[in-house]
Amino acid sequence: MSCLKASHHLWTCLRASTMLSRLRTTWSLRPCVSVCRWAHTKEKGKPLMLNPRTNKGMAFSLEERQILGIHGLLPPKVETQDTQAMRFQNNLKKITDPLQKYVYLMGIQERNVRLFYRVLMEDIEELMPIVYTPTVGLACTQYGHIFRRPKGLFISIRDRGHVRSILENWPETDVAAVVVTDGERILGLGDLGVYGMGIPVGKLCLYTACAGIRPEKCLPVAIDVGTDNETLLEDPLYMGLYQKRDRSQAYDDLIDEFMEAVVERYGQDTLIQFEDFGNHNAFRFLRRYREKYCTFNDDIQGTAAVALAGLLAAQKAVGKPITEHRVLFLGAGEAALGIASLIVMAMMETGMSQAEARSKIWMFDKHGLLVKGRPQETDSNQEAFVHDSPGDVQSFLDAVNTIKPTAIIGVSGAGRLFTHDVIKSMGTLNERPIIFALSNPTTKAECTAEDAYTLTDGRCLFASGSPFGPVTLSDGRVFTPGQGNNAYIFPGVALAVILSGVRHISDTVFLEAAKNLSEHLTDKDLEEGRLYPPLSNIREVSIQMAVKVVEYVYAKGMAFRYPEPMDKDSFVRATVWNTDYDSFLPETYDWPGVSFTPKTK
Incomplete structure (x- = not known):
């Protein structure tokens, strides 16, 4: 290290040490491991504001703004998440076009993940039809026209031999669930090619909103082998390969390579959900992979x-x-x-x-x-x-x-x-x-x-x-x-499978899920004409379903995560992710050499 760099390094550490000493009355120190990452980067905490998973917007406290180097980058007011949610909910009410609502909601997700799920979960009955069916279908048909930021991983037929290296480019190293489509049969809309990416994104939104699976553990994937949709092939804004679908052995080889790469990268108990494949391929791949991988086909x-x-x-x-x-x-x-x-x-x-x-x-x-x-x-x-x-x-x-x-x-x-x-x-x-x-x-x-x-x-x-x-x-x-709606089933089943370490998902798991779902229906629901519980209850329904499925897979010897939890209800509920900003504060305040958390009041 040069003298100039060494003196600058010493000055920054002294500055950090002085700031810490001033905070000792407010913060409780705990032993740690590293040296302040914020003191050694020019941008300091600004990346937190650009990362949707750590951004809190104007909810960063004054202390946080000062420590993280973002004081002055936000208006002086410190807002609660309640106020932020109210702002976005008010804006949503002003939008009448479903597609524009979808674009607006996805914009929130791109900026602030916790706020997005807070808004979605508080009005799930109203907003599920926007982030999922039916509006997601319209969004898929217009995907190239409303595209702003990629939310998943795109793997094309030209990437054969390099799928593992592409997975390495995904920033998260601890993925528990993958939803993959090749876009051939999107809902009832047919072949939409890579425009089908909206489906895995929407499905995984419900993994989190309905079952509390952490969003960073979810990976949406679109497999691009071309499209037979002539309209898309003539559209200058189409974002996929301009070729007819490859139906040769190369297609099967690509899917094989993808499956192998996922388990090599994330582990053999990684859940892989197939979505909106053509009929022939859907059944074929289910038979081919169900005994080799932790996988299921939601359409089937x-x-x-x-x-x-x-x-x-x-x-x-x-x-x-x-x-x-x-x-x-x-x-x-x-x-x-x-x-x-x-x-x-x-x-x-x-x-x-x-x-x-x-x-x-x-x-x-x-x-x-x-x-x-x-x-x-x-x-x-x-x-x-x-x-x-x-x-x-x-x-x-x-x-x-x-x-x-x-x-x-x-x-x-x-x-x-x-x-x-x-x-x-x-x-x-x-x-x-x-x-x-x-x-x-x-x-x-x-x-x-x-x-x-x-x-x-x-x-x-x-x-x-x-x-x-x-x-x-x-x-x-x-x-x-x-x-x-399949959303009554796949989030709860996925949560149970992930938590219990199931390697192969039997059809009997879905039979148990179906029986459990029907048990949530009340006499009042039947009188009102319902055959399913209100969507407003879907989170609790999904969690209770996960508990029952966890009980079932352990009883049948399908689970591989040990020791077996005795209180399975508490076990499941303890893992459920929430939208509270405070839940990630300890991770945010990590100085070089010292980690510290705010004292509880």
Whole structure:
């Protein structure tokens, strides 16, 4: 070290030491390890204001501003988080366009993570449809036009052989959960390529808001192998590769490399959630990886659990066990097959044979009823639900009238195919028809809540994937539609899996989650028309679900984190992240040679 540098180093340390001595009456010192990082950098604490995870805005106290070298960089007023939240909530109320609300909310997330989650959690029922379905779908279609700052990791087909080094570029070293998409089947909107990044970002927002998983432990990833969307390929603002989707072996090799790189970088119990892959790849990768990695597919397993929970709740109102239901699906893709398989598991738990359970489930896709001998080839994943033809069925209405289902479940993403005639027929066949219009976003729902309640005289048990407002019938009765949102399932399951060190996620975990969710429904909820608890309760629902799943995986020998916690409720709740600024103060005040924390009053 040169003389000049040495004297400057000594001067800075003396200055820091003098400042510390003046603070001894206010601060409690504790032994530490390092020398003041703030005293040795020209910018001092300004990076804290630029880092959304440490920024507190005007909530930095006067002492903090002085110690961290940001005094004067903020207006003199010291605000509480309450005041900051009120400002952002007031501004949100002034914005009427959902996409602009999304942009504004994401802007808060880019500046102040704790404030973002405070605002989101306090009004989760109102804001979840903005950060998640249905508005996130619109945001994905416009992603290149509203882009401000990347929030995840982008890995392209051209990066083969270098995926691990790309993961090294992600600043967080302790990632517990990854949500990955290749953008081929975004909600009901189709192939959006890298614009699909909005989905992993939105999913992980709910990991934190609903289950309290720390945001820095979450990594959104978009895999770019091209897109078959001609509109995007002609858009100068598109942000991905300008090429058709690579469907060669190179695609499989890239996904293999990605999975290996994630566990090498973050550990073999890192949770990897697959999201919005095309049907063929979704099932293929689930089969390929589920016994090798800690992974699940939300479109298959999460959707299945939330739909089954709705059916279990409906049986309370109908007074008929699930084994007595006949279910007709509109759609025969990954969501339908996932739901159907979990329904079969639930029926088999009661003693019914697999063959008998499968016989109670029918599917109708764009080619018609899934039956033996039809001209169109069926996918191997669909074979379990291919039945002998029940007669001449040309339309979905014909299928309803022929099969006489007690429940119809729409997961086709094809729009309003639960026509008035279909709904009326369900009302004629059943005293309490079950009608689930689960396709997202709202424009893709199979019917509206108003049609379902009005055309069945309020007798139906209705659920949708995207939110619908309350429906008032002509006689004054008011029904609040239940939203069969995967957000009731995947955050709680993810929290449990992460905390208990599960290596491989069994379908039985989702069966337990579905049963637990249905138990949260009250008689009052049923009277109001709900099949799911209010979204305003989703955080407590998710935490209680995590507790039950933790109990289950330890009881079944699936957990690998030991010693096993005796009080699992306290164990889970102790890990839940909160938005209080004070929770990270000890990390902020770390001087070279001394660490100290404010004395508690």
